[in-house]
Structure formats: C-alpha cells, structure tokens
C-alpha cells in the first residue's frame with residue numbers, strides 16, 4: 001500500500017528537475033499523476049517513463065483557461081483531484097535596479113500568478129473530491145534577502161503569503177483542503193545549472209554570486225517532503241512553511257558583502 005494510494009495528483013513543471021522527481025515519487029507511492037508542463041517533449045517522456053499511472057497535459061501555469069481545462073480533464077479522466085503540486089517556476093537574475101518591468105512581470109506571471117491560478121481552480125475540484133493537499137513551491141528567497149534575484153524573491157514571497165491565505169480560507173470553508181509551502185535552498189536541477197552556466201544571459205558577477213551557494217540537495221530530497229505533505233501523514237499540517245536548506249537560513253553569512 002503506497003503512501004498516496006488511490007489519490008490523483010497534478011504536478012506542474014513536471015517535465016524537469018524537482019517536478020519530475022515529485023511526479024515519479026507520487027506515482028511510485030500509488031498516485032495517478034498528471035505531469036503538467038509547457039515543455040511537451042520532456043513532459044511526455046516523464047509520463048511515459050512512469051507508465052500507466054501518469055499522463056502528460058500541456059499547461060502554461062500563467063494562463064487561466066489552460067488551468068480550467070487541465071483541472072477539468074484531470075477530473076474527467078481520473079474522477080477526482082486530491083493533490084496539487086504548484087512547482088512550475090522560472091528565475092531571472094537581476095537586482096532591484098537591474099530588473100526591467102517586463103522581466104518583473106514575466107517572473108511574477110509564472111511564479112506568483114501561476115500558483116494563484118492553480119489554487120483557485122484546484123480547490124473546488126478538491127473540495128468536491130472530499131478534500132486534498134496543495135503543495136506550493138516557494139524558496140528560501142522568500143525568507144531572507146537575495147539581492148541578485150529581486151523579481152524571483154518577490155514572486156516566492158507572494159507564494160508564501162498566498163499559501164497561508166489559502167490555508168485559512170479552506171479551514172474556514174471546512175472543505176478538507178490543506179495548503180503548505182516548501183522553501184528549498186539550492187537544489188541540483190537544470191534551473192540552477194542554466195543560471196550557473198550563464199545561459200540565462202546573466203552577468204559574470206551575478207553568476208559568481210550564485211556560485212557561492214554550495215549547500216545543494218537533490219530533487220529527490222525535496223520530493224520526499226512533497227510526498228509527506230501530499231499524504232495523510234501530514235493531515236494536521238496546514239499553512240506551514242517547510243524549509244529544506246540544511247540550516248542555510250539560520251547560518252550567519254560568511255563574509256558575503
């Protein structure tokens with residue numbers, strides 16, 4: 001008997017990195033999983049690798065019509081929705097003065113709007129299924145100052161605050177839906193590699209600052225926490241912010257100016 005046996009999950013950003021690890025682990029523990037992503041080729045490959053328990057659906061998390069369609073198709077196909085992992089995200093390097101308004105809107109459009117729309121459209125379907133668990137991917141960037149990712153930090157701060165608002169709403173509604181946020185430090189995924197190698201058009205100075213973060217975990221370490229929050233084992237955990245950073249946020253800075 002798996003830890004999420006019989007449950008139905010949507011994992012956004014499921015084509016890569018942490019989302020892929022989340023989808024694989026949830027399926028291995030008995031869930032049927034919708035791998036939802038913009039990246040059709042890699043998303044299809046993840047779903048096919050999982051097998052009959054998974055299906056790929058194309059989703060741009062910043063698009064409300066996409067969300068309505070994916071939630072409806074999930075319920076149509078699997079009969080219910082129990083778990084939503086709002087994991088899809090993007091990063092853009094830039095301090096507050098280096099960040100142009102278009103970049104700010106693009107990052108917040110995916111990271112913040114995407115999580116809002118996911119919660120908004122999943123909650124009614126989860127409530128109709130008797131309850132559920134929403135896991136929102138934030139970051140340690142929401143908890144302490146990271147000068148080189150202003151838009152990203154703000155978007156993840158919005159995810160942190162929205163999570164608590166959603167948790168309170170669902171508690172008041174007595175709909176059985178819980179909502180928690182996860183705050184990783186560096187995780188070994190393509191996002192970090194792309195940024196570290198400069199493929200995200202970052203300046204060398206920005207890349208050097210990112211390279212100072214060596215406290216990195218594997219996507220599977222985060223997936224274990226996602227699984228716990230998605231399962232009934234965490235049924236009394238609601239509105240919490242779960243930091244997974246090997247004490248990075250409580251460690252005094254070491255001479256970084």
Ligand SMILES: NC(=O)c1ccc[n+]([C@@H]2O[C@H](COP(=O)([O-])OP(=O)(O)OC[C@H]3O[C@@H](n4cnc5c(N)ncnc54)[C@H](O)[C@@H]3O)[C@@H](O)[C@H]2O)c1
Pocket residue numbers: 012013014015016017018019036037038039059060061062087088089090091110114137138139140183184185186187188189190191192
């Ligand atoms: N890697 C880290 O160090 C780290 C640390 C803290 C938080 N996070 C967060 O974890 C989440 C997963 O990141 P990752 O490191 O696995 O990155 P990744 O780049 O490996 O994967 C991100 C996935 O999101 C998808 N995506 C991007 N925009 C999308 C959109 N508009 N609609 C649908 N899908 C979209 C991408 O196609 C990709 O498959 C992100 O929210 C990220 O901000 C990452």
